[in-house]
Amino acid sequence: MSAWPLVHEAVLDPTIEPFVKVHGEPAYSYYGKMPEMNGLMRKAMSGVSVPFMTSVLDSYNRFKGVKQLVDVGGSAGDCLRMILQKHRFIYEGINFDVPEVVGEAPSILGVTHIGGDTFKSIPAADAIFMKWVLTTWTDDEYKLIMENCYKALPAGGKLIACKPVLLDDSNESQRTRALLEGDIFVMTIYRAKGKHRTEQEFKQLGFSAGFLHLRLYRVLDY
Template sequence: MADETTEIRNNARLAILELANMISVPMSLNAIVRLKVPDAIWQSGSNVPLSASEILARALPTGDPENLQRILRMLTTYDVFSEHIADGSSERKYSLTEIGKTLVTDGEGLSYAAYVLQHHQDALMKAWPILHEAVVDPKEEPFVKANGEPAYSYYGDKSEMNELMQKAMSGVSVPFMKAILEGYNGFKGVERLVDVGGSAGDCLRMILHKHPHVREGINFDLPEVVAKAPNIPGVTHVGGDMFESIPAGDAIFMKWVLTTWTDDECKLIMRNCYEALPPGGKMIACEPVLPKESDRSHRTRALLEGDIFVMAIYRAKGKHRTEEEFKQLGLASGFPHFRAFYIDQFYTVLEFQK
């Protein structure tokens, strides 16, 4: 090609090599979580830069410091660690960046580490090499083709997968709920609140703590999920299937549920919510909402990457949606009023009112 040696062409070759090797990034992230590297660096709470050998001494009885250092060095380029090389020394030391700190276990035993582990379990990983099958035949998702059954029923049989899922959801939801409880006041006047797909009940626990007028919380999820949920004062765990019926409440909260399902399934869930609400009652959904136009921002990438995760694992035609698409789902399910609140970078609060 005539422009084979131009800078543009060189940059393109570099960019495609970076993309082709991209699997090294999530797998290295998974490796440092499995090795508990973030907790090892943070052990004293001081985030003092440590060499790979020093980190290893805290994390494992034995291991190969050079290989750990190679993983840390690469993740430094994605801003998970900061690299420190003292003048005149060849030794590299690593501390945690703000991104790295999201993987450190907090006082409540939570972090984003469980989410990283949850996404890279064997059964989920088996779906990725056949992602193209979602284009060839969207009736069956790659996860089902790889494992023989849908993800939620697959988790249901395996207590360690269910527990990891709950821990992952808690780790992601708790920081988000802190943000929305600061910036959103739509729970006014609600006394009985139902959380549909509420997992371990963390969202309700936090809402009840912030709004004591919500006297009763109903945490509604699959029977095998609520069976493992902890006791929370004011919260009743109810097992069931949201596609059949949803317990009645003054308002319904639902976070990170609609995204997983097809348009027809969302309409069924939302119609069941409509039935469970009094006139004027609100369904408050928190979901990733796509921008109309795609761009290269971290936000858009995180949202679009999550969209492909849903395609591979949950529903080939489940998806991340735009605000307009959510509004149309609401109208089709009977909700005449709709408002969106952009409080958090990842989740948008969507109010559907009966």
């Protein structure tokens, strides 16, 4: 009886995520209040990110010269742990996520967990890593996170953002289908205006936050 009217309401108001309609608040603050959900999310991210990062680190090696690295939205710290294990010259890792997530993260050699909010400020370091964080936000939110990244970096510092890139023209490929299906997931759970983006969209948003040079490295073929 209750499920159908809720689904119809969400469809009729495309500015509000169905998750908010059902739970009364955005997904991340909801997870934060529910330790079980929070734990599940951390486990899920580790489960997909560890094998994914193994492939990424096989082909992306541009960490040379980095001594301090902050992972923004780093969850339990698995990505940072793997980067530090491979690139021993990075002597300080900062795993930055919301307090409820880092509060339960395991201790990792060389890594400090710091709780905070990407929309307020990001700890300073000479490079930033950020994987699977920006897709869930609107263009304005994306820009705000990028501006905070910019402020956290020294002159010549670099932001390494790892995320899928949408092709300009959608086609029938498995890749396009997976990304568009991912958009539906993002729009349902996180932000009605969150989405995967094209190279041009990344360039424009990065440029508007002060990042003048964007280089794309293809790390996985699928």
